[in-house]
Amino acid sequence: MDHLTKLENQSVYILREAFNKFENLAMLWSIGKDSTVLLWLARKAFFGHVPFPLVHVDTTYKIPSMIEYRDRLVSDWKLDLIVGKNEAALANGTTYPNGKATRVECCGWLKKDGLKQVLDKHHFTGVIVGVRRDEEPTRAKERYFSPRDKNMEWNVEDQPPELWDQFKTDFEKGTHIRIHPLLHWTEINVWEYIERENIPVIPLYFANTKGERYRSLGCAPCTGPIKSNAKNVPEIIEELRHTKTSERSGRAQDKESEDAFEKLRRDGYM
Amino acid sequence: MSTNTLTNEQLKIVIVGHVDHGKSTFVGRLFHDTGSLPEGKLEQLQAIAERRGVPFEWANLMDALQSERDQNITIDTAQIWFQTRKRQYVIIDAPGHKEFLKNMVTGASSAQAALLLIDAHEGVQEQSRRHGYLLSMLGIRQLAVLVNKMDLVGYSEARFNQIETEYRAFLKSVGLEPQGFVPIAAKHGDNIANRGANMPWWQGGTVTQTLDRFEVAHPAENQPLRFPIQDVYRFDERRILAGRIESGTLKVGDRLMFSPGNKSSTVKTIERWSSLSSDVAQAGESIGVTLTEQIFVERGAVAALDNALPFELTHFKARLFWLGRNPLTKGKAYKVKLATQEAECSIETIHRVIDSATLETVSRREKEIFVGRNEVAELTFKIKRPLAFDLHDALPSTGRFVIVDGFEVAGGGIIVDDDYPRRTAGENIKSDNIYWSHGKVTPAHRANRNGHPGGVIWLTGLSGSGKSTIASELERELFNLGKQAFVLDGDNIRHGLCSDLTFSPQDRRENIRRVSELTKLFMEAGFIVITAFISPYRADRDLARKIIPEGRFVETYVNAPIEICEQRDPKGLYAKARAQEIKEFTGVSAPYEPPLKPEIELPTNQLTATECVTRILEYLHLRDAEDSISI
Numbered sequence: 001m002d003h004l005t006k007l008e009n010q011s012v013y014i015l016r017e018a019f020n021k022f023e024n025l026a027m028l029w030s031i032g033k034d035s036t037v038l039l040w041l042a043r044k045a046f047f048g049h050v051p052f053p054l055v056h057v058d059t060t061y062k063i064p065s066m067i068e069y070r071d072r073l074v075s076d077w078k079l080d081l082i083v084g085k086n087e088a089a090l091a092n093g094t095t096y097p098n099g100k101a102t103r104v105e106c107c108g109w110l111k112k113d114g115l116k117q118v119l120d121k122h123h124f125t126g127v128i129v130g131v132r133r134d135e136e137p138t139r140a141k142e143r144y145f146s147p148r149d150k151n152m153e154w155n156v157e158d159q160p161p162e163l164w165d166q167f168k169t170d171f172e173k174g175t176h177i178r179i180h181p182l183l184h185w186t187e188i189n190v191w192e193y194i195e196r197e198n199i200p201v202i203p204l205y206f207a208n209t210k211g212e213r214y215r216s217l218g219c220a221p222c223t224g225p226i227k228s229n230a231k232n233v234p235e236i237i238e239e240l241r242h243t244k245t246s247e248r249s250g251r252a253q254d255k256e257s258e259d260a261f262e263k264l265r266r267d268g269y270m
Numbered sequence: 271m272s273t274n275t276l277t278n279e280q281l282k283i284v285i286v287g288h289v290d291h292g293k294s295t296f297v298g299r300l301f302h303d304t305g306s307l308p309e310g311k312l313e314q315l316q317a318i319a320e321r322r323g324v325p326f327e328w329a330n331l332m333d334a335l336q337s338e339r340d341q342n343i344t345i346d347t348a349q350i351w352f353q354t355r356k357r358q359y360v361i362i363d364a365p366g367h368k369e370f371l372k373n374m375v376t377g378a379s380s381a382q383a384a385l386l387l388i389d390a391h392e393g394v395q396e397q398s399r400r401h402g403y404l405l406s407m408l409g410i411r412q413l414a415v416l417v418n419k420m421d422l423v424g425y426s427e428a429r430f431n432q433i434e435t436e437y438r439a440f441l442k443s444v445g446l447e448p449q450g451f452v453p454i455a456a457k458h459g460d461n462i463a464n465r466g467a468n469m470p471w472w473q474g475g476t477v478t479q480t481l482d483r484f485e486v487a488h489p490a491e492n493q494p495l496r497f498p499i500q501d502v503y504r505f506d507e508r509r510i511l512a513g514r515i516e517s518g519t520l521k522v523g524d525r526l527m528f529s530p531g532n533k534s535s536t537v538k539t540i541e542r543w544s545s546l547s548s549d550v551a552q553a554g555e556s557i558g559v560t561l562t563e564q565i566f567v568e569r570g571a572v573a574a575l576d577n578a579l580p581f582e583l584t585h586f587k588a589r590l591f592w593l594g595r596n597p598l599t600k601g602k603a604y605k606v607k608l609a610t611q612e613a614e615c616s617i618e619t620i621h622r623v624i625d626s627a628t629l630e631t632v633s634r635r636e637k638e639i640f641v642g643r644n645e646v647a648e649l650t651f652k653i654k655r656p657l658a659f660d661l662h663d664a665l666p667s668t669g670r671f672v673i674v675d676g677f678e679v680a681g682g683g684i685i686v687d688d689d690y691p692r693r694t695a696g697e698n699i700k701s702d703n704i705y706w707s708h709g710k711v712t713p714a715h716r717a718n719r720n721g722h723p724g725g726v727i728w729l730t731g732l733s734g735s736g737k738s739t740i741a742s743e744l745e746r747e748l749f750n751l752g753k754q755a756f757v758l759d760g761d762n763i764r765h766g767l768c769s770d771l772t773f774s775p776q777d778r779r780e781n782i783r784r785v786s787e788l789t790k791l792f793m794e795a796g797f798i799v800i801t802a803f804i805s806p807y808r809a810d811r812d813l814a815r816k817i818i819p820e821g822r823f824v825e826t827y828v829n830a831p832i833e834i835c836e837q838r839d840p841k842g843l844y845a846k847a848r849a850q851e852i853k854e855f856t857g858v859s860a861p862y863e864p865p866l867k868p869e870i871e872l873p874t875n876q877l878t879a880t881e882c883v884t885r886i887l888e889y890l891h892l893r894d895a896e897d898s899i900s901i
């Protein structure tokens with residue numbers, strides 16, 4: 001069995017465990033390549049169905065074609081989509097793009113609080129998230145099933161042991177579990193899989209006529225394209241094999257190195 | 271950095287050893303010596319150290335890379351992927367000191383190989399032994415021991431041999447055969463990726479050569495089949511049993527035996543989505559199957575082939591390591607998770623508690639017997655219901671388990687031999703658990719002993735619709751699953767309790783009223799009561815529903831068109847009714863009011879009796895245990 005197939009089988013196993021163990025389960029869908037691969041894996045796991053809702057936290061600053069692509073897949077694949085928005089914060093009118101808040105504040109309100117609101121409203125106890133171990137330093141310590149306390153905090157120092165695919169599925173009321181089926185995938189694995197399975201990804205990932213493409217997607221004001229001539233999936237894979245820069249180098253907010261950001265990143269909001 | 275090279279082969283390794291024996295130093299050096307560090311990174315860190323006037327420490331290299339926040343410089347600094355000419359390696363967890371054991375156990379349980387470091391100067395220490403012991407329990411079969419800091423002992427061959435002899439003997443006593451010992455000096459890079467000139471006496475290979483000799487474990491496709499069911503899906507017309515094949519090979523047409531319970535059926539299809547279809551599936555594959563005969567199978571069942579079944583018992587003997595905050599104690603209930611099975615368990619006997627570092631028996635006064643944090647023990651568990659399992663030595667994935675204490679996975683173990691009886695098909699295993707109650711016996715006590723609360727499956731439908739057949743099959747299935755079940759039907763009611771009643775509407779009502787009250791008593795006694803009466807009037811059934819606690823009344827509409835019932839006419843009643851020999855016959859000369867919202871509807875003209883029973887069992891299985899019947 002090749003490495004990609006092993007990863008696929010493990011992810012499917014995890015998704016099925018999650019579906020069996022959590023009555024109120026949802027999957028975060030950021031529209032990016034990782035969470036779209038995750039969605040594909042869910043269809044593998046459940047034989048073409050996606051038996052839980054997808055949650056998209058809309059900051060209203062996403063690149064417009066992301067939303068179009070999102071809505072197209074929702075109708076093509078018959079998905080149950082819940083869009084979460086921190087309406088109060090948006091109504092308040094203090095965001096980073098309009099110059100009235102720092103990035104840390106803006107991300108905290110629109111992403112972190114936005115997510116917390118959806119989770120609370122629907123009482124989700126299990127949330128499937130497409131984070132990967134290779135994205136960010138602290139994630140190397142993540143578990144497949146990772147408990148979050150009442151404030152959605154992650155205690156890196158004291159994590160449950162996870163052995164032999166027996167995951168943490170017992171938890172106290174008020175806490176919830178993040179489930180990470182893609183934990184052991186790398187960026188290049190994701191693209192290899194997209195190629196192998198022919199998964200439709202958003203064209204923003206491919207180079208435009210100006211020789212630019214997005215390597216990672218986020219809010220329009222805070223995400224920039226990278227220089228690239230990779231026009232299709234095989235060319236992206238080829239490019240990644242030689243690149244020396246980080247996946248998130250196009251993301252402005254990652255460059256700010258305040259601790260608050262470090263924490264948001266570590267908690268999987270970025 | 272080589273993270274992004276296309277990889278077909280990847281080996282996961284875990285690095286263990288006593289604190290300060292050089293794990294972090296080794297990892298830093300390994301990355302450097304295999305060319306896995308970003309260009310200029312080392313020089314940069316050395317320059318920083320120099321500016322600060324502190325010596326550069328290889329041990330800090332990974333930490334420095336990990337806290338690297340300027341993500342723009344190089345890719346994925348936290349990557350603990352490195353590459354040799356042969357393949358890519360992943361270090362499952364970067365060494366750290368806090369909660370090391372929990373992380374190590376997590377890492378090692380999914381690793382294919384381990385490297386264990388021993389300080390040549392300090393020699394074999396407590397944790398060297400403890401880690402070795404745990405590796406063996408976690409099923410690691412590929413291990414290399416790195417004798418580090420050889421520079422501190424003058425690169426002495428004699429010292430190296432001495433440590434090798436001592437530690438090899440220890441490993442042997444815990445059943446581990448290491449692939450090799452390598453003398454290294456992590457700080458200076460001796461024998462990491464390059465030989466170096468300090469140990470000309472050393473004829474063996476370097477660490478990377480040793481790593482490359484390890485094998486990427488291949489899933490166990492030639493072993494006996496074990497296919498634990500993860501879930502049963504009914505998203506569309508298919509009823510799919512989903513799971514991952516843990517060992518062996520499964521083919522369309524195979525006769526599967528499901529344990530516990532000894533049910534069998536044949537594989538009709540192997541289901542995959544958007545993958546090449548194939549009539550064969552092998553160890554490691556997450557698949558689904560459909561069966562030719564619809565039998566009741568739920569999560570936890572382990573499918574195997576008839577000629578090599580797992581054990582199926584309510585006790586097993588195991589070696590266990592305990593990581594819990596609270597000790598593992600006798601008399602307390604825990605949850606055991608084995609493959610996809612879960613059950614309540616408790617300790618029957620603690621044979622001995624072992625200090626995993628000295629392998630000596632920890633002696634405790636009899637009354638205080640418990641297993642403390644980080645201790646290892648040999649013990650026998652008793653389980654509240656039969657579990658399907660194998661010996662760890664024979665089939666690791668169905669021979670190991672974890673113990674959950676409260677909300678926490680607190681320990682893990684492997685099942686060892688204890689002369690378990692081999693099974694013959696068809697045999698029923700009796701659970702020998704006894705629950706004691708002090709004071710008044712409450713419904714909760716009964717439910718606890720029975721493993722389910724009482725409840726009512728109220729079958730209603732025309733004469734000949736199949737109620738009695740379903741009732742008796744359901745009763746037998748529940749009985750075989752170890753549940754308390756009892757059928758009330760015309761035969762045992764009309765002849766005795768209600769022998770004074772006729773079939774007039776009033777008497778029918780009185781009949782059902784008595785049945786309802788009787789049902790309630792049986793239910794309170796803890797039984798799952800199955801009633802099989804025509805019970806044609808909605809109002810009567812609602813009366814029964816009213817006196818049974820919410821959630822415990824499962825109205826089941828056994829629905830067959832009257833023409834079919836009439837064709838079946840098992841007792842010749844329809845014929846008599848048509849000939850007006852029987853008056854007030856439901857469907858002919860008396861009304862039948864079908865349920866408006868039955869919990870279950872069974873179209874018996876489309877389903878076999880077994881399929882009907884399966885539906886009911888599935889329904890019961892899906893209920894929430896708190897306030898409904900659930901089995």
Ligand SMILES: Nc1nc2c(ncn2[C@@H]2O[C@H](COP(=O)(O)OP(=O)(O)O)[C@@H](O)[C@H]2O)c(=O)[nH]1
Pocket residue numbers: 287288289290291292293294295296327328329365418419420421422454455456457458
């Ligand atoms: N002389 C010498 N010191 C070493 C060697 N390897 C590691 N050390 C030192 O041993 C100490 C502990 O090493 P470290 O890697 O932190 O050990 P860990 O606790 O196992 O991760 C550090 O001060 C290292 O510099 C070696 O090969 N030779």
Ligand code: SF4
Pocket residue numbers: 059061095096097102103104106107108110111218219221222253
């Ligand atoms: S990425 Fe930018 S726009 Fe989006 S929430 Fe963060 S700061 Fe606001």
